[in-house]
Amino acid sequence: MTKPFIREMRSLTIKDVPEAGGKNASLGEMLKVLTPKGVNIPDGFVITATAYRHFMAEGKVEREKGRKGEKITLKQFIKEALKGLNTKDIKDLEKRGKIVREAIKSTELPKDLQRQIIAYYQKMEKQYFSNVDVAVRSSATAEDLPGASFAGQQETYLNVEGEEDLLVAVRKCIASLFTDRAISYREDKGFDHLKIALSVGVQKMVRADKASSGVMFTLDTESGFKNIVLVTATWGLGELIVQGEIIPDEYIVCKSFLGQKDLIPIISKKHGSKDRKMIYAFGGNKSTKVIETTSKERRSYVLSNNEILTLSKWAALIEDHYTRVRKTWTPMDIEWAKDGKTGKLYIVQARPETVQAGRDFSKIKEFEMLGKGKLLCKGTSVGSQIATGKVNIILDAKRIGLFKPGEVLVTDMTDPDWEPIMKIASAIVTDKGGRTSHAAIVSRELGIPCIVGTENATKKTKTGQTVTVDTTGSEGYVYDGALKFKIVEHDVKRIPKIKTKIMMNIATPDTAFEKSFLPNSGVGLAREEFIIASDIGIHPMALLEFKGLEKKVRRDPKIRKIVNEIERKTLGFKDKKAYYVNNLAYGIAKIAAAFYPKDIIVRFSDFKTNEYRQLIGGELYEPYEENPMIGWRGASRYYHPAFAPAFALEVRAIKKVREEMGLTNVQVMVPVCRTVDEGKKVIGLIGKYGLKKHKGFKIYVMCEIPSNVILADEFLDIFDGMSIGSNDLTQMTLGLDRDGNERIKGIGNEKNEAVKTLISQVIKRCNARKKYIGICGQAPSDYPDFAQFLVDEGIQSMSLNPDSVVKTILYLAKRK
Numbered sequence: 027m028t029k030p031f032i033r034e035m036r037s038l039t040i041k042d043v044p045e046a047g048g049k050n051a052s053l054g055e056m057l058k059v060l061t062p063k064g065v066n067i068p069d070g071f072v073i074t075a076t077a078y079r080h081f082m083a084e085g086k087v088e089r090e091k092g093r094k095g096e097k098i099t100l101k102q103f104i105k106e107a108l109k110g111l112n113t114k115d116i117k118d119l120e121k122r123g124k125i126v127r128e129a130i131k132s133t134e135l136p137k138d139l140q141r142q143i144i145a146y147y148q149k150m151e152k153q154y155f156s157n158v159d160v161a162v163r164s165s166a167t168a169e170d171l172p173g174a175s176f177a178g179q180q181e182t183y184l185n186v187e188g189e190e191d192l193l194v195a196v197r198k199c200i201a202s203l204f205t206d207r208a209i210s211y212r213e214d215k216g217f218d219h220l221k222i223a224l225s226v227g228v229q230k231m232v233r234a235d236k237a238s239s240g241v242m243f244t245l246d247t248e249s250g251f252k253n254i255v256l257v258t259a260t261w262g263l264g265e266l267i268v269q270g271e272i273i274p275d276e277y278i279v280c281k282s283f284l285g286q287k288d289l290i291p292i293i294s295k296k297h298g299s300k301d302r303k304m305i306y307a308f309g310g311n312k313s314t315k316v317i318e319t320t321s322k323e324r325r326s327y328v329l330s331n332n333e334i335l336t337l338s339k340w341a342a343l344i345e346d347h348y349t350r351v352r353k354t355w356t357p358m359d360i361e362w363a364k365d366g367k368t369g370k371l372y373i374v375q376a377r378p379e380t381v382q383a384g385r386d387f388s389k390i391k392e393f394e395m396l397g398k399g400k401l402l403c404k405g406t407s408v409g410s411q412i413a414t415g416k417v418n419i420i421l422d423a424k425r426i427g428l429f430k431p432g433e434v435l436v437t438d439m440t441d442p443d444w445e446p447i448m449k450i451a452s453a454i455v456t457d458k459g460g461r462t463s464h465a466a467i468v469s470r471e472l473g474i475p476c477i478v479g480t481e482n483a484t485k486k487t488k489t490g491q492t493v494t495v496d497t498t499g500s501e502g503y504v505y506d507g508a509l510k511f512k513i514v515e516h517d518v519k520r521i522p523k524i525k526t527k528i529m530m531n532i533a534t535p536d537t538a539f540e541k542s543f544l545p546n547s548g549v550g551l552a553r554e555e556f557i558i559a560s561d562i563g564i565h566p567m568a569l570l571e572f573k574g575l576e577k578k579v580r581r582d583p584k585i586r587k588i589v590n591e592i593e594r595k596t597l598g599f600k601d602k603k604a605y606y607v608n609n610l611a612y613g614i615a616k617i618a619a620a621f622y623p624k625d626i627i628v629r630f631s632d633f634k635t636n637e638y639r640q641l642i643g644g645e646l647y648e649p650y651e652e653n654p655m656i657g658w659r660g661a662s663r664y665y666h667p668a669f670a671p672a673f674a675l676e677v678r679a680i681k682k683v684r685e686e687m688g689l690t691n692v693q694v695m696v697p698v699c700r701t702v703d704e705g706k707k708v709i710g711l712i713g714k715y716g717l718k719k720h721k722g723f724k725i726y727v728m729c730e731i732p733s734n735v736i737l738a739d740e741f742l743d744i745f746d747g748m749s750i751g752s753n754d755l756t757q758m759t760l761g762l763d764r765d766g767n768e769r770i771k772g773i774g775n776e777k778n779e780a781v782k783t784l785i786s787q788v789i790k791r792c793n794a795r796k797k798y799i800g801i802c803g804q805a806p807s808d809y810p811d812f813a814q815f816l817v818d819e820g821i822q823s824m825s826l827n828p829d830s831v832v833k834t835i836l837y838l839a840k841r842k
């Protein structure tokens with residue numbers, strides 16, 4: 027039986043990949059299975075691979091070489107044009123690719139195929155009672171397969187209206203099977219150009235130009251962490267996200283609590299600049315155009331919380347479905363759009379994610395910088411690696427022939443035309459783009475470090491300059507020179523288990539997903555101050571008293587500057603308190619989600635006065651202290667009238683994470699609590715501000731002052747346990763300012779007998795009272811023999827720096 031040239035999209039299933047390609051088969055599968063579950067997907071029809079082969083066999087084109095006027099089939103023409111191709115010869119690749127594409131675009135589709143395409147289009151017109159604008163999307167029969175992602179290799183044509191324009195767009199789609207990047211990709215993956223066919227999907231256009239669109243992943247694209255949905259969004263059409271032209275909004279949702287009543291598990295919201303948007307252009311041959319966004323659009327989040335959650339639920343449904351179909355975990359790369367006419371959200375594409383899906387999560391490779399250098403620029407980090415190489419700044423894809431293997435590609439942005447040189451780069455750095463831009467996606471697949479959205483890399487580096495690209499943190503850094511670094515690989519399966527719980531100290535939330543793969547029992551210390559400094563950057567009292575500061579602007583230039591900086595930082599948002607609470611909550615929530623359901627212990631802010639002064643507006647609220655290390659810090663701040671309103675914001679952030687997001691694995695800890703009376707006051711305030719003590723919620727105290735040990739029983743009467751801060755306990759016991767004079771720093775450290783005696787005593791008291799006792803200070807991370815001392819004394823848990831976890835476990839396991 028002859029296979030049809032055209033199929034209704036909703037008649038397809040995933041089994042139809044050979045005829046419909048991965049993209050179109052996936053859309054058909056979702057229309058059939060997921061539309062009944064509430065997932066909106068625009069309908070349409072598909073021109074099959076059989077139709078493509080019919081065109082290749084019937085379409086005639088003049089032979090490029092040989093007798094003039096001699097015509098051969100398109101299939102024969104392509105075979106001859108690509109014979110002997112060397113993809114490393116960029117100029118030859120460009121020449122041959124152009125010849126093939128022009129031949130396809132200039133050849134008419136067979137008449138029988140034309141008639142069927144027009145008939146199905148006219149059927150759509152009747153369905154929608156008018157001329158219908160459509161999206162024409164390519165879908166190669168080898169794309170979106172596990173182990174090979176052909177995504178982005180072929181073209182999509184939007185806002186196509188009318189029969190003639192539709193036929194032209196179909197030929198352009200078919201021609202895009204032979205773009206330079208697609209030819210190069212197939213050669214590298216070992217696919218035969220003539221054995222791969224193309225299907226063309228024709229869908230009703232979603233009017234995202236009047237609303238918004240974006241990309242979703244059902245995992246963290248950098249670490250492979252499974253329990254989140256990453257949503258990016260921009261105004262207008264989503265092409266600018268894929269092209270890396272703009273920095274979109276970015277939202278992260280925890281899958282564990284999706285669909286649970288009264289919970290809003292959005293654990294991160296990052297505001298993108300979104301300075302431009304792509305919309306439809308009417309008239310002429312141009313189907314789209316790029317315009318500047320309005321000031322309101324740039325300041326606003328693209329999606330509401332309800333929309334973020336709806337998209338995330340759909341993403342999880344899509345992932346669950348394909349995981350069942352494939353019988354293996356199948357994370358998904360999904361494109362969505364919002365129709366500006368109806369306000370409805372739609373899924374317009376879905377394909378398997380191919381980079382992290384094939385990763386062996388039992389193998390952990392850690393890159394560690396050993397040297398320091400001059401920072402040239404920074405941006406959003408992609409991958410978790412370090413690389414060195416000579417910079418080659420290329421701003422035009424026509425000049426990629428100048429690029430040499432092993433160089434660092436520095437450019438404004440990339441698109442699929444750059445892929446022939448991206449695969450030979452040691453690293454990639456772009457001025458524009460976000461984590462779902464083309465440069466980021468391709469770099470992940472290639473396994474090379476990438477930094478996007480630097481804004482100024484093309485100006486801060488020079489061609490020929492040797493640099494080091496570090497993407498091991500949430501921010502990526504480009505340093506001058508070839509700095510030293512090391513690579514350590516661990517096999518988690520071979521790491522022995524020990525009796526003592528090994529937890530981690532986590533400072534930067536954006537590293538939490540990656541660190542969660544290390545063997546651990548949770549987080550013994552999550553530091554608020556890193557979140558406050560990097561994600562907020564403003565003194566909380568300045569936000570609380572912002573309206574009062576605005577009134578003083580006219581008569582005080584210093585306050586005018588502070589007010590302007592706050593407005594710039596908060597993007598003009600009216601509710602300054604919510605800005606602080608939300609950003610602090612998002613940072614805490616990312617750590618909590620990474621380790622859920624294991625406990626994470628969040629220490630309330632432990633900035634000293636000199637550190638708080640560094641925040642915007644800090645000098646207005648912080649006294650000058652000669653020795654801030656033993657000054658106004660920790661518990662003494664929380665109940666003081668000059669800071670208590672700010673402490674209330676910290677408690678509200680914890681309440682938001684536990685009660686609104688559902689992350690009840692968050693526990694809290696009070697630092698620098700000098701007296702039992704201080705402890706009672708702080709516990710009272712925690713309850714007053716909305717966090718009531720109940721089963722499952724714990725309030726711990728840092729043990730970092732001799733009084734905490736001497737009055738351990740009294741402290742344990744009101745707290746649920748203690749965590750030893752060995753750095754401060756050493757300072758307070760020996761009278762050594764750890765920020766102080768170099769001449770006295772060598773007098774003692776945590777291994778001093780006085781310090782060890784105090785630690786031994788408090789471990790015994792906590793164990794006797796059956797209360798929690800751990801340590802989150804630096805000592806066991808620095809000194810393996812100190813870790814052994816703690817185990818011998820009966821410590822319940824040790825919270826270590828992530829880079830010390832494996833080596834400490836191995837050390838202790840040998841001494842059982």
